[in-house]
Amino acid sequence: MGLQGLSTHPQVRRRQQVISTAMLGLFLAGCASATGGPAIAAEDRNTPAPVARVTPEAVAQASKPSGNVGTTAVGQKVAGFRSDFDKLKTNTHTRYAQLESVRAQTVTNVQNYQALVAGIRSRLQMGSTPGNPELLAQWSQAQSQLTQIDNDVRTLNQLSTQVSADAAQSSYLLESIRSAFALSGAIEEDHRQLRLLEDEVNQNMIVIDRALQGLNDEINRQSQSVASERTALVQVAGDINAGQTYGSMQRRASTPMRTSMTGVQPASFERRPLVVIKFDKADVAYESQLYQALSRALERRPDAVFDLVAVSPQADTTDAAKQRAANVLKSMTGMGLPANRVTESAISSTTAPTPEVHVYVQ
Numbered sequence: 001m002g003l004q005g006l007s008t009h010p011q012v013r014r015r016q017q018v019i020s021t022a023m024l025g026l027f028l029a030g031c032a033s034a035t036g037g038p039a040i041a042a043e044d045r046n047t048p049a050p051v052a053r054v055t056p057e058a059v060a061q062a063s064k065p066s067g068n069v070g071t072t073a074v075g076q077k078v079a080g081f082r083s084d085f086d087k088l089k090t091n092t093h094t095r096y097a098q099l100e101s102v103r104a105q106t107v108t109n110v111q112n113y114q115a116l117v118a119g120i121r122s123r124l125q126m127g128s129t130p131g132n133p134e135l136l137a138q139w140s141q142a143q144s145q146l147t148q149i150d151n152d153v154r155t156l157n158q159l160s161t162q163v164s165a166d167a168a169q170s171s172y173l174l175e176s177i178r179s180a181f182a183l184s185g186a187i188e189e190d191h192r193q194l195r196l197l198e199d200e201v202n203q204n205m206i207v208i209d210r211a212l213q214g215l216n217d218e219i220n221r222q223s224q225s226v227a228s229e230r231t232a233l234v235q236v237a238g239d240i241n242a243g244q245t246y247g248s249m250q251r252r253a254s255t256p257m258r259t260s261m262t263g264v265q266p267a268s269f270e271r272r273p274l275v276v277i278k279f280d281k282a283d284v285a286y287e288s289q290l291y292q293a294l295s296r297a298l299e300r301r302p303d304a305v306f307d308l309v310a311v312s313p314q315a316d317t318t319d320a321a322k323q324r325a326a327n328v329l330k331s332m333t334g335m336g337l338p339a340n341r342v343t344e345s346a347i348s349s350t351t352a353p354t355p356e357v358h359v360y361v362q
């Protein structure tokens with residue numbers, strides 16, 4: 001077989017192709033090595049690049065300030081804003097804790113006060129001696145508790161002033177943060193931190209506004225309660241002095257009063273008296289009858305004015321009737337009727353065997 005026939009043999013041709021391919025690969029590798037470039041196989045060009053994974057840790061890391069924060073003028077402002085907000089947030093937590101503490105103390109004081117007053121009224125409802133020293137001691141304790149509640153209201157007012165100042169500071173800080181977005185020379189991280197601060201300040205302002213609203217509601221509620229209970233406590237003192245409960249005559253007599261005409265005798269007493277109290281013995285229990293009569297009169301005419309007349313027997317030259325009338329007037333004012341709703345006068349009668357006191361409605 002000649003050389004030409006050998007080259008055309010199929011097996012020989014396959015060996016020549018393999019050798020040629022190998023030599024071509026070595027040649028290309030040598031060229032790549034000579035030029036310093038990487039040797040990339042054909043199939044590697046179609047392999048996709050690896051995809052980055054998003055994890056909670058990565059998100060948390062992204063929310064932290066980068067090392068570049070504070071390197072710009074805006075970044076320095078961000079740092080100052082953050083310091084101011086941290087102080088403001090601490091104040092907010094402190095004020096809220098103080099509010100809860102004062103509320104708890106007020107609840108205790110109100111409960112103690114109501115328990116004392118309820119105990120006094122229960123004793124009076126069952127009947128007691130006039131000016132009972134035990135009830136007077138309880139009344140003094142109730143007055144002290146009411147003073148404590150009033151002190152709580154003052155503390156709430158001071159706290160409200162402080163929270164209002166925090167609200168004003170929050171508004172100023174929020175406006176400053178928003179204005180910083182317009183400053184030049186900031187990097188992206190500066191603006192990202194400004195947005196985070198804006199959100200946090202907004203959330204804290206909601207807490208401040210709610211605390212302020214709660215304070216105002218509490219102050220109004222307790223102030224009205226203290227004013228009402230002071231009036232009621234005066235009535236309780238009158239009940240203790242009388243030894244029985246009369247109720248609140250003051251509320252019925254809340255209409256503005258006419259001017260007192262003490263010492264002026266009415267023109268005529270032929271009209272029917274509302275109450276006639278005859279002092280025909282040493283101890284006359286007239287308070288209950290007098291209270292009921294005054295209450296009915298004030299229900300019909302809240303602006304009523306009463307004439308108190310001391311009636312003396314014609315032969316009596318003493319001032320016994322006037323003294324009795326002074327005691328009756330004291331009882332009327334103790335029931336809550338203002339003194340300037342009562343006029344006083346004195347007459348003598350040929351039909352009255354003993355001193356009497358008449359009460360009329362003008």
